[in-house]
Amino acid sequence: MDLTAVETFLRVTALELVLKILAAIAFWVVGRWIIVRVVAIVQAALNRKQLDPTLGRYLGTIIKVTLEVVLVIGILGYFGVQTASFAALLAGAGLAIGAAWSGLLGNFAAGAFMLMLRPFKVGDFVSVAGITGTVHELGMFGISIITPDNVLTMVGNGKVFAETIQNFSTLPYRRVDRTAQLSGAVDPVEACARLREAVARVPNVMTSPAPEVNVLDLNGLGSLIAVRPYTSNEHYWQVYFDTNETIARTCKEAGWPAPVPVTVTRVQQVA
Template sequence: MNDIVKKYTEIGLQLGLDIGTKILGAIVLWIVGRVLIRGVLRLLDQATKVRKIDDTLARYLHSVASVLLNILLIVTVLGVFGVQTFTFAGILAAAGVAIGLAWSGLLANLAAGVFMIMLRPFKAGDVVTICGTMGIVHSIGLFVTAIDTFANERVFIGNNKIFTEIITNHTENPVARLDIKVQLPHGADVHKVIKILEEKLPKADHAVSDPPPFIEMTGVSAAGPTLVAHSYVDSRKYPWALTAANLAVYAEIGKLGYPIPAQEVVLRGELGRLATAKADDVRGFAQV
């Protein structure tokens, strides 16, 4: 009896020692692997900087390398526990096919990300409007593109969705044009306003003097003459330039002392009498 107990005890100790050794080896391998992966990714980042590779492509390569190296590390760690890596690779491939069929959208996003890197409709740092979202491109990932809005929010948009929408790149060209609508009241000196805006708009923040701004009269509305001021600005500062130009227009119109444009409404007949009666009631209430 004692021999049997001793035998099973030895087997248990040996089994525990083997499992403990494998667990310890796997932990050490994981830690060392993670350190090596960080080192490789750091070297990759340095290499892309030395070769002056575009930030967008550099970040994409970093993402791809990170995913592949971590998968390789997981397979290696599983090999420590005796899992056949070839069997695991087969299982992983089969699972990939099944997941791909179920989540075809992810594969579409992946393919779209590759094409965006190749076609380069925009790059990291560009100011863009995509799917109704305006902001600065932070990165193009394997499946999604990250955009930092001017409200300091990070928006993630699926790469495939981007390819099905209109992409507006505000910084592709060095100079962008702003179109600012100006509503003047009746009786305003249109020629004077045009001359002042042509002089002041190039002095607004982020504006450029070449080409010079031009202002056109587009018509006369019920409130008065309507102008559109076309100002050229640094495309990299598009949102801030738009705000600065609007402020400049508002300030100059205010200096001229024109009243706020308003549409005059004349009520006749019964509606006019009712409106007059209500106005008298309001004045009487105010006097009380």
């Protein structure tokens, strides 16, 4: 065996391998730098269009992961690895992961549609999947909502789209729905007039549309009055509580008796 030839072969092979490793490191560093720049450019373009910041982060994550996979496949191809078989293996692994994580992928897809359709945004007061509160964050797999009692609640994006969505912040004002149960001895027409006048004086109640005060129902206790003022979204709860106080104060000032069930007792004598 020619040791000189073997030594030369090893030297050349080792040198070529070292050069390839250095080139791969350089490709990775430069590729990562380019990926970061591309993601930053995309997010800056979305910010200039005044889109939701969550959408920018969402698309940035997708672009970053996709480009990193392409970069890894390119580096493996540079080393002579058959990338076609690697891509097939990656696709098979993707199918297996997709079958195992179908729920997460469903939430991921629902999140993409949610960011495109925009049924609500961060800061909106909504009711989704039985949870009512203010939207805190829109994520790739779920949203976080802060309920009125200050509890952070997570809801999967798939569940959000599978059920009814109510957005209370889209329109500029809301109607406050309250009722007043009156005694049968109270004139409902006079009561409606008094309550309508009193509710109209509540702070932040809108004049157009005007408060609605009408007889909603008649029952065994007397008249059930619907009291429905309108107000802006930001003053909804304050008007809600002030309306309750106004109803109670109006009933007291008018001297209306409390609604009490009437019991009729018949005594029948047997001969």
